[in-house]
Amino acid sequence: MATSAAAPRAHRLSRIFSSTARSVQPPKGKPTPPKEAPAAVAGAESIPRRKERKDRKDLNNIVKGLLLERNPDKLVSGFIAASSKHPRFRSRHRVYGVAVSRLAKFGRHDGVEAIIDAQKPFLETSTEGFAARLIRLYGHASMVSHAAATFHDLPPQHKSTMTFNALLSSYAEAGEFDALAAAFKEIPASNPSVVPSVHSYNIILHALCNKPDLSAALDTVALMEKCGVLPDLITFNTLLNGFYNHGRLDGAGKVWEMMKERNIVPDVKSYNAKLRGLVAEGRIEDAVALLETMEKDGPRPDTVSYNELIRAYCKDGRLEEAKNLYEDLAKNACASNRGTYHALMPCVVKAGELDYALKCCYEIFSKKCRVDCFVLQEVVNALVTASRMEDAAKVVELGWKNNYPRRILKMPCAVEGDKVLEETDGEDSTPEEQEEHENP
Template identity: 65%
Template sequence: MASPAAAAASSRARRLSSIFSSSTPRAKPPKPEPAATPKAPAGEEAKPNSGPKRRKALRKILQDIFRERDPDKLVSEFIAASTASQRFRDRHRVYEVAVSRLASFGRCDAVAALIDSQKPFLEDCNEGFAVRLVRLYGRAYMPSHAAATFRGLPPKHKSVMAFNALLAAYVEAREFDALATAFEEIPASHPTVVPSVYSYNILISALCQKPNLSAALDAIALMEKCGLIPDNVSFNTLLNGFYNNGRFDDAEKVWEMMKERNVEPDTKSYNAKLRGLVAEGRIEDAVAVIERMQKDGPKPDSVSYNELIRGYCKEGRLDEAKKVYDDLVKNGCAPNRGTFQTIVPRFVEAGELDLALNCCREIFSRKCRVQCSLLQGVVTALVAASRVEEAKSIVELGRKNYYPRKSLKMPPRTGEESDVEAEPDLEDSVLYEEGCDEEEESKNA
């Protein structure tokens, strides 16, 4: 006789079949490939991982890996370090940097070699390490490998967290049909994997990318049939899906669903509406939403004001955009990357170089990471206006904040060559990565 868990999984699969419909054949995740098993050398693994000398040695290893630009050497150095040291394997960021770099080189084979080399440690590792390996394949846009890794996990690690990492990998690769298949098949074949609200929220996000958004609404009903309660993320994902597609009438249905279930809309709910209104050019309606939020709540945040700034800038109404920027600060919100990316180029276009310069200084004081091209645009405009010293100050601040020399530099004057044109950006990239790693370490201390 089937167990209650197996019966529930089978029932869930039947209900899912009525939701997931696509003319595209469903992708079947591949079988896991056997991985080479590195043998851990005797030594560090058996010794206590403490002491200044050991920490210094690990830092040197990390720095060498951050600096390495040869994909094959990067993989070999990484495997050697991870095999020898548990403390190395505890460093999440070095995994992310290494995989991201290999993926940027187009070396999927190297990504697979690096991640597969970690699989022998799965039996003795914690759940977080197993989830990390699945997630890393997602970051490299290799969802079939993420699926194979999930299926090859030890039974104790076939958890809902690992399942969610696999779903996220499919979302990043935009393989929504494969995600739907996995959502049906994995819980049905692994009764211990019971989808959570977070799992369904990933599913809803994927269904919102498909032409027929009604399936995303159906997922809410399915959640409730499975005894789960949709949360703000569930409904906000739906709101973003409908507003991004200009389906305001359907979005109103979502608001009604929230009201019926006593789910209080939060700032992100209203930001979805603001985004839709601005996209439709309905700037005055967006202003009315902000005013209502200021009066009745929830209070607008930086994203709320950014949407309004974007709307005004889109219509060429820079004075109104500047007023919203001032209101953002007055109301206790912090300008962020989105704020600066929107308004600074407009200041430059309008010749408002003092405002653009002040924004650049604000960017550095707030440690806000923006695109290098934004800062370079201000520097170039300042030089063109014969404000060379102010331009130099932005470049110098950029150096101190790890912006690459090759991307942020003083433009050459007429008849001159830039003195940094030929310099590689390797050193700056390394400094930025090491700086971030030090910041992460200080937070964990």
């Protein structure tokens, strides 16, 4: 009974709400226009967005222009103007590196000094990371006295372990080991805010590992622990690379023992150092066995691991095995990179396998992989020598489309017998030139 009585009430409520809803409907033929935000509010929200997009586009164009600028004076003046006008420009790390590298290559240390000096007024309101970058830029240009002066003139809040490490890196990059050692000793003693970190010691260690006598490098680990700084994986990987690069496999064995004693778990970079050492000693089968162990038990090999073995096979004249390893990279969850092609392609060209070399070139361009110009130029020269002019021209054309410099990658002028005459100056290609054409 209650249910039957409730039904008419529900029906009446439904009619009331339905009639109420219908009563507020507009007359037929006059649809209600959609609600819009007030024009003033909508405009106030869109103008800043449009301005931000325009500013970003303008800044991108300025950066692109500076990356392509070849005139040192215009590069300096344009750089200073952009960094002064656009605060966001100062977060574009790459344009700083390219500009300094190019000016240093031109011998324009005055230009390097000018653009870095123009950044110093912003130090008070910038982060210590910005200050560290200025110091490292002087290091890249081998202007270590300027790097040191910049550190010592920093505002007190920026005299930190980070900027100290930047100065150490500048000394290390320039090969100024005596100055590096002196700075490591003197600066923390006179600046309480500077406390050497594990990274500080690793910079020292890296420099020591470039010397034939590695006993001081081993002593650094004991010094770190005495000072309460725990060595990390980078510390031991640096030692492993130092010993293997100098052919000191016995000393490298001691480093592995030190890692085990300190419960430092080796990573793929640790094993890559060992692979490199075995390959350098001509112990290719041992390198193969090590790679197989990594595939089975870990750490999983990366592209660098396979590149080492590709290089070993090529050096030993085992081209087919090198090619097979290259073809299996994807199956091994790796991707070919610059080092892969640098290891493989000269060997392929030398063996006269030009179709395979041409295939590699197409893969390089499709993957936007930045190999050195001379690698591509060797393929072009070999194709021209084999009278495959159309294929050679295609490689050059694709290279130009991928921003390789026309003055470096080009068709040879003539061929006599089996020798290319008037070869290009591909060997003059520098890392700085390669970098400035990346991600245009």
